[in-house]
Amino acid sequence: VRYSARLLDHFLNPRNAGLMPDADGVGADEFTDCGDLARFFLRVAEGRVQEVRFQTYGCGPSIAAASAASELVTGWTLEAVLQLSAQDVERAVDGLPEDRRHAAEVVAAALRAATLDTLKRRPPDV
Amino acid sequence: VAGIVGFGKAVEIRAAVMDEEGQRVTALRDRLWEGIRARVPDVRLNGHPALRLPGTANISFHHVEAESIVLGLDLKGIGVSAGSACTSGSVEPSYVLVAMSTPLPWAMGAVRHSLGRSTTAEDIDYVVDCVEPLVAKLRQAMPVGTA
Numbered sequence: 024v025r026y027s028a029r030l031l032d033h034f035l036n037p038r039n040a041g042l043m044p045d046a047d048g049v050g051a052d053e054f055t056d057c058g059d060l061a062r063f064f065l066r067v068a069e070g071r072v073q074e075v076r077f078q079t080y081g082c083g084p085s086i087a088a089a090s091a092a093s094e095l096v097t098g099w100t101l102e103a104v105l106q107l108s109a110q111d112v113e114r115a116v117d118g119l120p121e122d123r124r125h126a127a128e129v130v131a132a133a134l135r136a137a138t139l140d141t142l143k144r145r146p147p148d149v
Numbered sequence: 150v151a152g153i154v155g156f157g158k159a160v161e162i163r164a165a166v167m168d169e170e171g172q173r174v175t176a177l178r179d180r181l182w183e184g185i186r187a188r189v190p191d192v193r194l195n196g197h198p199a200l201r202l203p204g205t206a207n208i209s210f211h212h213v214e215a216e217s218i219v220l221g222l223d224l225k226g227i228g229v230s231a232g233s234a235c236t237s238g239s240v241e242p243s244y245v246l247v248a249m250s251t252p253l254p255w256a257m258g259a260v261r262h263s264l265g266r267s268t269t270a271e272d273i274d275y276v277v278d279c280v281e282p283l284v285a286k287l288r289q290a291m292p293v294g295t296a
Contacts, residue, residue, distance in 0.1 A: 031224065034217075040290035058214075058257065062292055078292040080212075083220035086290050 026084065027117035033087035038094050040086075043076035048144060050136025054125045059085050061133040063093070065141050072099050077133075084119055085126040091115035092130045104138040107131050174264050175203040177273050181262060182206055184277035189284050195246055195259060206262045207246075209255040213287045218260050221283040227276055230261045 026034075043064035051062040059081035066074035075093040079086050095115045096104050112127035113119050119127055182194055191211035210218060215231035222229050242256035251259070262276070 026220075034220065035224065037286070037290050060292055078290060080291050081214055082216040086217060086287070089290070 025120060026087075029091070030084060030087040030116040030119070033090040033116060034083045037086055037090040039074075039076050039090065040078070041076055042078065043074070046076070046137075048137045048139075048141025050133050050138065050140050052129050052132035052136055054081075054129045057081070057125070059126060059129050061085065061089050061129045063089075063133050063137040065137045067101065067141055067145070070100055070102075072096050072101070072104060079130075081126065081129070082123070084116070084123040085129065087116050088112050088119070088126045088130045089133075092134055096134060101138050101142060105135055107134055170266065171203045174266075174268065177264055177268055177270060178203055178206050178262075180270065181264070181273045181276060182208065184273065185280055188277060188281045193255060195249065195251060195255075204264045206264070208260055208262065209246075209251070210258040210260065210284055211254060212291050213258045213284055214291075215258050215260050217287050218258075218280075218283065221287065222276070222279060225279045225283075227279060228263075230263075231259070 043066065046064035047067045048065045049062065051060065053060045060079065061081070062078045064076040065072055075097055077089040077093050079089040092107070092112045092115055095111065096107060109124065109127040109131045112131045113124065116127075185192055185208060186194075189210065193209045193211075195207040195209055219229055219231045242251075242253060243259060246256040246259055247253075264273075
C-alpha cells in the first residue's frame with residue numbers, strides 16, 4: 024500500500040477545502056519542479072488559529088497533506104504555526120513516500136506564509 | 150515451436166473478430182467520452198474525434214492535476230493513467246500532447262483511459278458515475294476551482 028489509510032481519507036474527504044472571504048491572513052507556496060501549489064487562509068482570534076481554509080493544485084498526497092494540516096493547526100497559536108515543519112505535516116497523514124515528501128514541504132511553507140501575513144496585518148500584541 | 154504455433158493461432162482467432170470487436174470498442178470509447186462530456190464541465194478530448202484507435206480515450210480535465218484523478222479512480226477499482234507523472238519531485242506533461250500544441254493546463258490534466266476485449270457498457274457507465282463526483286470534489290480544492 025503506497026499511501027496510509029489516513030492520507031487516503033483526507034484525499035477522499037478533504038476538510039476545510041475552498042476559499043475564505045475576508046481572511047486575516049493568506050499565504051501560498053509552490054514546488055516549482057512539479058507545479059504543486061498550496062494556498063492557505065487563516066482566521067485568527069486572540070492569537071490563535073480559529074479557522075483554516077485551503078486550496079491545492081497537485082497530486083493526491085498534496086490535497087491530503089493540506090487537509091490534514093488544516094485540522095492540525097486549528098487552535099494553535101500563531102507562534103506555534105510559524106514553527107510548523109514538513110515533518111509535522113507528514114506525521115499528520117501517517118507518512119509520505121519519499122517521492123511525495125515535497126507535498127508536506129509545500130503545505131508547511133504555505134501555512135507559515137499565511138501566518139506571517141496574519142502577523143504583518145495584525146500584530147498579536149494589539 | 151509451440152510458441153510460434155500458439156502465436157499464429159492467437160492471431161488467427163483475433164483477426165476473425167477484429168472488425169467486429171473494433172466497432173464494439175469504438176462505440177464504448179465514444180460512450181465514455183459522451184458520458185463524461187455531458188456530466189463534467191471543462192473537459193476536452195485529446196486527438197482526432199474519429200481518426201484514432203478504438204481502445205483509448207485521452208481526456209483532459211481543466212483545473213485538475215491528472216495524478217489526483219488517477220488516485221481517486223484507483224480507489225474505485227478503475228485503472229487509468231496520467232498523461233503527466235510527478236515522480237521524484239518533477240513533473241513532465243506528455244510530450245505527445247505538448248507536440249500537439251495542447252496548452253499546459255490541459256496537458257497537466259490529461260488522463261488516458263484504455264479499453265479492451267473485456268470492457269463492457271456497464272464498466273463505462275461506472276467510470277462516468279465515478280469521474281463526475283471525483284472531479285467536482287477535486288476542483289473544490291483547486292486554486293482555480295469553483296470554490
